[in-house]
Structure formats: structure tokens, C-alpha cells
Amino acid sequence: xxxxxxxxxxxxxxxxxxxxxxxxxxxxxxxxxxxxxxxxxxxxxxxxxxxxxxxxxxxxxxxxxxxxxxxxxxxxxxxxxxxxxxxxxxxxxxxxxxxxxxxxxxxxxxxxxxxxxxxxxxxxxxxxxxxxxxxxxxxxxxxxxxxxxxxxxxxxxxxxxxxxxxxxxxxxxxxxxxxxxxxxxxxxxxxxxxxxxxxxxxxxxxxxx
Numbered sequence: 667x668x669x670x671x672x673x674x675x676x677x678x679x680x681x682x683x684x685x686x687x688x689x690x691x692x693x694x695x696x697x698x699x700x701x702x703x704x705x706x707x708x709x710x711x712x713x714x715x716x717x718x719x720x721x722x723x724x725x726x727x728x729x730x731x732x733x734x735x736x737x738x739x740x741x742x743x744x745x746x747x748x749x750x751x752x753x754x755x756x757x758x759x760x761x762x763x764x765x766x767x768x769x770x771x772x773x774x775x776x777x778x779x780x781x782x783x784x785x786x787x788x789x790x791x792x793x794x795x796x797x798x799x800x801x802x803x804x805x806x807x808x809x810x811x812x813x814x815x816x817x818x819x820x821x822x823x824x825x826x827x828x829x830x831x832x833x834x835x836x837x838x839x840x841x842x843x844x845x846x847x848x849x850x851x852x853x854x855x856x857x858x859x860x861x862x863x864x865x866x867x868x869x870x871x872x873x874x875x
Contacts, residue, residue, distance in 0.1 A: 676700070678801045679788055682745035695790050705789045712757040712782040712826060713804050714740065714764060715812040717748040722774045731767065738763040745799045747809045753800060757782055757829045764820045765837065768858050779811030781823035811853065820856040827854040 676696075683692050695703050718727055731750050735742050738759045740752035754760040757780070764778045783804035790797040807823060815821045822830065827844070834842060839859025845852040 672700075675706070675786060675788070675802065679704075679790075679799060682747060682799060682801065683790075685747070686745045691792060694792060703791045705791075707787050707789075708784055709753075709787045709800075710784050711804075712754045712760045712780060712829075713785070713800070713808045714750075714752045714754065714760045715746065715748055715779045715805075715808045716750045716752075716764075716767060717777045717812050717815075718774050719817065723749055727774050734763050734766055738766075743800050744797060748812060751800065751805065751809070757826055758833055760826075761820075761830050761833055765858065768818060768820065775817035777812050777815035777817055778820045779808045779815055779823075780820065780826050781808035781811060782826045782829060783807070783823075815855070818857065820858075822854045822856065824851055824853065827851075 680692065680696060683695065716731060717723075728750075732742060735750075735752045738754070739756070740754050740759065740763060743751040743753065752760070752763065754763075760780050764780060767776055767778060781804045785803035785805040786801050788799045788801060790799060804823075811821045811823060822834075827834065834840065834854075834856065837856070837858070841857040842854060843857075844854040
């Protein structure tokens with residue numbers, strides 16, 4: 667959702683900051699007038715959210731995910747609701763990262779969602795530095811998608827699947843299942859073929875297995 671009521675937007679930002687930053691940083695932002703420390707813009711893009719089972723979310727898994735995000739041209743959000751949130755200009759780059767994440771990163775079975783659309787970019791001023799945080803709209807939707815994904819799968823929002831349909835049908839050994847609400851297509855889930863030893867061996871050369 668887009669937060670038409672500013673109080674809902676501030677509450678969402680507050681929750682995200684408290685999950686990732688110390689209370690002292692929260693106080694420096696939220697105990698000052700909003701117009702002094704925050705700037706809001708509407709942005710459009712494709713957003714990938716990823717979560718891993720508790721024991722699997724290790725420092726190594728986080729480094730692997732961040733490496734893949736940078737490799738595919740993604741921007742990592744500093745305050746995601748779940749394990750990770752990455753923004754892309756091109757939905758194909760988001761899909762490429764999701765596939766590589768599922769097939770090449772150790773033994774982690776990720777829950778991954780991808781959605782496309784608008785959200786709010788909040789730029790927070792913190793002691794001379796800017797902290798960009800995404801919230802609302804497509805970001806809320808992709809994080810909900812991810813929470814409902816089965817481990818090892820990729821869930822695509824309807825608008826994203828429409829953009830990626832031709833690329834999806836070219837994924838070898840991929841099982842594609844689309845949910846429907848009456849006659850309207852809904853979320854599409856991708857289940858990839860098992861990882862090949864050759865693929866893992868190649869990825870191991872990067873130190874990411």
C-alpha cells in the first residue's frame with residue numbers, strides 16, 4: 667500500500683529502523699521535526715525480497731546474498747522487514763539474481779518474492795549522512811509474497827510475471843504454477859530444477875558455497 671496518511675508512513679519507517687539500527691539512531695531521527703530529517707519521493711522499480719530459515723541466516727549467507735545483489739546491479743536496502751530487500755531498474759536482473767540465489771548459494775533454501783511497481787523512498791538525514799529506506803507500495807507487497815513462499819521457490823507478482831514471461835519459459839526444468847482469482851491470474855510460483863554439480867563447482871570458485 668501507499669501510505670496516504672503520513673502517520674502510517676512514519677510508523678512503518680520507525681518499525682524498520684528499530685529492527686536494524688540502535689535506539690540512539692532512532693531517537694536522532696524521530697524526536698526531531700519530520701521536515702528537518704526526512705525527505706519523501708515516489709520511485710518505481712522491481713523489488714526482490716529474500717528470507718532464509720533462522721539457522722540458515724548466517725554471516726556467510728548474508729555476504730553471499732549481498733555479493734549476488736551487487737553482481738546483478740541491485741541496490742540493497744539497509745532496513746528491510748525480512749532478511750533482505752533489493753531494488754532493481756530491470757526486472758530481468760532481479761530474476762537472474764533470484765535464480766542464482768536458489769541454485770548456487772550453499773545449502774540455503776531461500777524464500778524469494780519479486781514485485782514491480784511504486785513505493786516510497788524515505789531519505790533520512792543522520793549526522794551528515796543520508797540513509798535511504800524503501801517502504802510501502804510494491805515493497806510491502808513483495809515482502810508479503812516472500813513470507814508466503816515455500817522454501818526454495820520464487821514467487822512473482824502478476825505484473826512482474828507479465829514482464830518476465832518470456833524469460834521464465836526459457837528456464838530449463840522450471841515448474842511454473844499460477845494462482846487464479848476467478849479468471850484473473852494472480853501470483854506465479856517458480857520451482858527450479860535441482861542444482862547441478864557443475865554449477866555448484868563453478869560457483870565454488872567464487873568462494874560462495
